[in-house]
Amino acid sequence: MTATAEPAKVRGETILAVDQLVKHFPISQGVLFKKTIGQVKAVDGVSFELRRGETLGVVGESGCGKSTLARLLMRLETPTAGRVTLEGRDLLRATGADLRRLRRNMQMVMQDPYTSLNPRMTVGDIIGEPFEIHPEVAPKRSRRQRVQELLDVVGLNPEHLNRYPHQFSGGQRQRIGIARALALRPEIIVCDEPVSALDVSIQAQVINLLEQLQDELGLSYIFIAHDLSVVRHISDRVAVMYLGRIVEIGTEEQIYQRATHPYTQALLSAVPVPDPEARDRRTIIRLTGDVPSPAEPPSGCHFRTRCWKAEEVCATQDPLAVPRAADPHPSACHFAEVRTEV
Numbered sequence: 001m002t003a004t005a006e007p008a009k010v011r012g013e014t015i016l017a018v019d020q021l022v023k024h025f026p027i028s029q030g031v032l033f034k035k036t037i038g039q040v041k042a043v044d045g046v047s048f049e050l051r052r053g054e055t056l057g058v059v060g061e062s063g064c065g066k067s068t069l070a071r072l073l074m075r076l077e078t079p080t081a082g083r084v085t086l087e088g089r090d091l092l093r094a095t096g097a098d099l100r101r102l103r104r105n106m107q108m109v110m111q112d113p114y115t116s117l118n119p120r121m122t123v124g125d126i127i128g129e130p131f132e133i134h135p136e137v138a139p140k141r142s143r144r145q146r147v148q149e150l151l152d153v154v155g156l157n158p159e160h161l162n163r164y165p166h167q168f169s170g171g172q173r174q175r176i177g178i179a180r181a182l183a184l185r186p187e188i189i190v191c192d193e194p195v196s197a198l199d200v201s202i203q204a205q206v207i208n209l210l211e212q213l214q215d216e217l218g219l220s221y222i223f224i225a226h227d228l229s230v231v232r233h234i235s236d237r238v239a240v241m242y243l244g245r246i247v248e249i250g251t252e253e254q255i256y257q258r259a260t261h262p263y264t265q266a267l268l269s270a271v272p273v274p275d276p277e278a279r280d281r282r283t284i285i286r287l288t289g290d291v292p293s294p295a296e297p298p299s300g301c302h303f304r305t306r307c308w309k310a311e312e313v314c315a316t317q318d319p320l321a322v323p324r325a326a327d328p329h330p331s332a333c334h335f336a337e338v339r340t341e342v
């Protein structure tokens, strides 16, 4: 037992709060005299809370802003506007020792285990690298042992710390990425499509590992994926993103059983259903048209150009993500409670 003055950490309390986060990338033209000719609205007013010990799935099509959101949380990008509160502190304005401590507490697992590990570094050096920046976590003499413990924790042979990334399979490399993320004992891990580059059989193993680590270490996850089928098993709650915005957010049950946003309903109808009877009963929703460019999102509701429920109001008024009559979870649709045949 170590004496500590820190307040007790309660499972379920808010650990991270994101408020109206915005990231617009300028589009510039010209070689010598760069002129800004527009903005890519990659993240366009995203708000949510992450609770201690939970997994929040974040789902949406390519380009909807998932990685930008993750990079903003990691402070790898500077936001255009908005606020992020981590453990009650203002993350985006933190400096010095405060920032170092907050940064330590939130780590990231990248999508592609083939490109995210430096091929010229041994696995021991890759996993131990964070200790160079935060030497207070593991004194030099204990680092080798700490790296071996981390390898063991993620199910790799602790004796393999002198090997190079190319000597490992894709699934094993992602375990190395997870070990590195765990090195500084963070409370939050942002997983940006951690299994998308892996074979389906390996995906389940990596997800099981993440779940086991969450149970043992009380971690909170933001788990980003393309589609709803990947995040279902691991998520306590799910946020659905479309063109830089969260269009619906709710518990696993609210999203998978009682989704009210047409975009979520369309994504769900594309999820494979193994049971043939259930498959026959459900309505397939085929979205027409492409996702509009985030440089020129439609006025009002961003989804209206592909929505079968769209009416005039959708072009003029932004639907707020508030609880709708059909269910008490936030859904950004004017007609969330109206059932329509498709």
Ligand SMILES: Nc1ncnc2c1ncn2[C@@H]1O[C@H](COP(=O)(O)OP(=O)(O)OP(=O)(O)O)[C@@H](O)[C@H]1O
Residues within 6 Å of the ligand: 025, 040, 041, 042, 060, 061, 062, 063, 064, 065, 066, 067, 068, 069, 226, 294
């Ligand atoms: N550094 C940047 N400069 C300009 N535009 C960017 C930059 N990073 C991302 N974007 C644009 O912002 C939008 C969101 O990109 P982002 O990578 O966050 O999407 P994503 O949801 O992670 O997509 P994917 O599923 O393909 O990984 C895209 O239109 C992308 O082209």
Ligand SMILES: [Mg+2]
Residues within 6 Å of the ligand: 066, 067, 068, 192
């Ligand atoms: Mg991405």
